[in-house]
Amino acid sequence: MKILLVGEYSRLHNSLKEGLLTLGHKVYLNGLNDGFKNYPIDFEIKRKWNSGLLRKLKILINKVSGFDISSYLTYLQVKNNLSKFSGFDIVQLINENSFLCQPKHEKKIINLLKNNNKKIFLLSCGDDYSSVKYYFENRNQSSILTPFLEEKVNKKEYSPVLKYLEKDYKNLHDFLFKKIEGVIASDLDYHFPLLNNPKYIGLVPNPINSDKIEFIKNSINNKIIIFLGININTYTKKGIDYFEKALEIIKVKYSQKIEIIITKNIPYADYINHYNNCHILLDQVYAKDQGYNALEAMAKGKVVFTGAGYDFMKHYNLKERVAIHAKDDVEYLVNELSFLIENPNEIIRIQKNARLFIEKEHNYIITASNYLKFWGN
Structure with missing residues (x-):
């Protein structure tokens, strides 16, 4: 055709x-x-x-x-x-x-x-x-x-x-x-x-063309890297302010354990290069499911904060988390980030789950x- x-x-x-x-x-x-x-x-x-x-x-x-x-x-x-x-x-x-x-x-x-x-x-x-x-x-x-x-x-x-x-x-x-x-x-x-x-x-x-997206094994030997890519046009729609407030708290709480990378309105190719080395990517808080940026990041093995709640888990019949469900609640976001930082093995587990999910459901x-x-x- x-x-x-x-x-x-x-x-x-x-x-x-x-x-x-x-x-x-x-x-x-x-x-x-x-x-x-x-x-x-x-x-x-x-x-x-x-x-x-x-x-x-x-x-x-x-x-x-x-x-x-x-x-x-x-x-x-x-x-x-x-x-x-x-x-x-x-x-x-x-x-x-x-x-x-x-x-x-x-x-x-x-x-x-x-x-x-x-x-x-x-x-x-x-x-x-x-x-x-x-x-x-x-x-x-x-x-x-x-x-x-x-x-x-x-x-x-x-x-x-x-x-x-x-x-x-x-x-x-x-x-x-x-x-x-x-x-x-x-x-x-x-x-x-x-x-x-x-x-x-x-x-x-x-x-998602996972044939073109390499699964990146970022070992957690030193600091856990958290990435937030901001598109000014969707700043409010995606609840970026909640992520920013949560990061301010996390930065103080875990100053020796984390590195935070934030970008604003950069081209797609640059955006990808900036988050390649991160372990955790903050995407959006107002969603039931993942948008395209989140899915590509999951294919690379990132732990993504995005839409991944009850409706999503039920639809895909998931028993384990493939992403972190984000909410418009700073305390909740801080708690979820804290858990991952204090339990790096959970990051590794979700990274693998995310890649397998993309290969199965988004081929x-x-x-x-x-x-x-x-x-x-």
Whole structure:
């Protein structure tokens, strides 16, 4: 088959592409990239008028007329390069707003894709109408909405998430769901919001190409190294403030036993190199399941603080921990970190469990085969 994967912001589509290529299919990854992370893209759509004086002018035009020139220029790039987005058996969108356009221009792009390809599918692996609405209505569940619901941030600061509840984006959601064959969830955080949706096909775990990821045996002879990689854009959504507060306590409590590495907004390749030598990686606190960064770190044998609670353990029928379930509770995080620091053998045990889990449940070729089954049905 000839397959087009649209958009990338976590390396999910790159790993899926590698699995599909291994199975003998023609695969292209086109669309928007995710800024500083700089993942490989076969044909990249550039987000224009998005910095400097042009961005300020764009904002002014938008305030006066409601017209977003970046959206219009993105639409033109797809239209003028339509051959790069046409003639495919399968097209999969990374998100309901894959091109980051205003809904009216996003709809025009979706129509171009629908009219020039056989089947379109949607991936739910980030903020979208279904997940935001679900967690807004189920406030007792920890989610990316928790900081907003607890009034830690204002509406303006959380607008990139809350926009999906606006009328225009709800209309875009409805429009898109009429065009697609079905929607696939990448993990449990997006699985539960879609359970009653007739277009929901099912969950396919994130594909991880563990053939390319070496299991790193970092012996614990001297200091235990803890890594925190910060993306400013997701700082609040991931609960990084809880990790920072916990680390301040841990730094004082175990000053002679640990080393802490913190990075901010660095490219993907640099990010990986920075955490290669760590034993413990702090990922996020508001999740049921692991995102892509956490999974790759687990494949390398890191003990990752991420979503790994009851729902996760039950879904995968796990008896032993493969990661540490993180919570928005500083005392809890300090206790979990302290236990690992005082019991280094537990670090070694979880490192091995993590790698085996990735190889079993997130194998990129098996995952690619599952996508093919879902697309075929």
